[in-house]
Amino acid sequence: MEKFKTFSIGLFLPSLEEKLRFKVRPNASSGLWLMFLLPTCLIISAFKYWVVLTNTYKLLLIFSIGLIFCSISIIRALAREEYVNVHELWFFFPISLLFYTFLNSGILFSIYSGVFCTLLYCQAYIVLLRTFPKSFTLGEAGLTAQAFIILLYTTLPHFYYSIEEPIVKTGQSSTVIIQMELFGILILGAFAVNFNLRHYTFYFSMVFIFLTTFLIPLHIFLKRSPLLWVLNLLTKDIATMKVVLYWLICSCLAALVILRHRKMAGKATSAERKIFHILAIAVYVPGLMYECNLLYLGSGILLGIFFLLEMLRNLTIPPLGNLLQESFTALKDEKDAGILAVTPIYLLTGFTLPLWIHPSPCDLTDSAFFNFLPLMSGILSVGVGDTAASVFGSKYGKHFYPGRYSIKFYDVLETYAL
Incomplete structure (x- = not known):
């Protein structure tokens, strides 16, 4: 019965929404397959283009494996109309071990990686569905949560690798600029909602966050002015x-x-x-x-x-x-x-x-x-x-x-x- 419910979860959405206190987008299928789209694409791309992979992309290879296992746990929990239990995320340990063994990551960074692709991903999934009612299907929320978690996770590796080896390629520089822009906007959104920013306070906060999370960090990452770099590219x-x-x-x-x-x-x-x-x-x-x-x-x-x-x-x-x-x-x-x-x-x-x-x-x-x-x-x-x-x-x-x-x-x- 549980197996049947897993693949026909859309039939139980009213009860699921009431028990877990969220609302999915109406008149749409559950779209659970979307939860496997992004990690699967990243894994395939990693193996197909292994020669040109950056260190950060190699981290995302194992990170994507963790996302897939965690997505399976989320679907099983939804089929039971429950939250994911912590003990179901036991694969956090082997995923962390993969980071430590195959990529020579330190113990702390391996644990950090395992936590992001399991515990934090599950939490981000529920937060998205509750914060934005009727905006996502179950699968769309999973895909969005994965993109959000990947954005946060890769910030630290980019900072670390840019110190060891300065970023000189145009594509890598563009990736860092996009990442820091989105990171700053996420912080601005959190400030605007939690501190009820309106009118001039919103724009003052935007300028401050632009300086502290975008302009100054990018000077460190790129070893040059990001604004002048973009202008030169244009x-x-x-x-x-x-x-x-x-x-x-x-x-x-x-x-x-x-x-x-x-x-x-x-x-x-x-x-x-x-x-x-x-x-x-x-x-x-x-x-x-x-x-x-x-x-x-x-x-x-x-x-x-x-x-x-x-x-x-x-x-x-x-x-x-x-x-x-x-x-x-x-x-x-x-x-x-x-x-x-x-x-x-x-x-x-x-x-x-x-x-x-x-x-x-x-x-x-x-x-x-x-x-x-x-x-x-x-x-x-x-x-x-x-x-x-x-x-x-x-x-x-x-x-x-x-x-x-x-x-x-x-x-x-x-x-x-x-």
């Missing part, structure tokens, strides 16, 4: 500046679309929202071909900007809070049932995840030609496939194939488009 040659100008034009078009729908009565349809998918394709394809490192850096910075805008919207901080809320109301879809606007974040993540998890996505010519098809997978699935499915499915999506597990017509269109 203006390194005429071709790069043309690409940046082209991206700015695409961004302005997206802003105009948002303003247009904000002024219109009623909500945008699914097909109308796909204009953002088309604009994203227009940004990513030339970026992968000609400015791979800049696309990698820009996508990570944009993710942090999305988080910052979500804080401004949810806390109604002037002058953008009300404007963002009106735009959100006009463009939200069924995935935005909770307090978070997850649709733009999911769109960005879907396009960029292949680029983020690849150990070395950009070659010496700043292009992704050698890994073009794998890095295009997000664009093909989310950009091309999902757009075709939505546009045609909005008209023909009422047709089902016979059988217990019916397939919608637009699913076939998505497969055909890919």
Whole structure:
């Protein structure tokens, strides 16, 4: 019976929500398979590109194994409609031993790694579901918690390895900049919620956290000014500046679309929202071909900007809070049932995840030609496939194939488009 409940956990969600005091996104499946997506991709990438792995990525290989075992424990506990018991996380010890044995990590760091991928991951999972009701399915919460834990975990190794060996590669520098930006925004969010920061206090805190968690640490990591480094990357040659100008034009078009729908009565349809998918394709394809490192850096910075805008919207901080809320109301879809606007974040993540998890996505010519098809997978699935499915499915999506597990017509269109 327990085995059956594990794989049909969506049928027991009302009872599960009541007992564990959280709310998942309505009208969606549990999506438990997502809890294995990120660690599995990291493990496969590590073995496939072992020659170019950094020390931090090698740590993530074993870390991902711990996440998989912990995810299994979480699913088993959810099937029993209980929390994960501490004694179920016994694999904390062998995972720590793997860090100590195969990567020659010290005892304290091995324990630190084992704690992060087990105990802290389980805690982050429950906190996410309770803090953001109706924003995630069970699987989406697991994937988000894993990304959050990986971000926190890799901060210390990056600091340690940058002291031993200065960071000189563009890709590694971009990774550290993205990581510290997201880390600072997480701290800002915690301060804003716990200390009820509003108006000027929010912006003063933002400047202070920017200096203490982003600018100063990055001077230590990179041994140079991060702002000047980014500026140099943006203006390194005429071709790069043309690409940046082209991206700015695409961004302005997206802003105009948002303003247009904000002024219109009623909500945008699914097909109308796909204009953002088309604009994203227009940004990513030339970026992968000609400015791979800049696309990698820009996508990570944009993710942090999305988080910052979500804080401004949810806390109604002037002058953008009300404007963002009106735009959100006009463009939200069924995935935005909770307090978070997850649709733009999911769109960005879907396009960029292949680029983020690849150990070395950009070659010496700043292009992704050698890994073009794998890095295009997000664009093909989310950009091309999902757009075709939505546009045609909005008209023909009422047709089902016979059988217990019916397939919608637009699913076939998505497969055909890919």
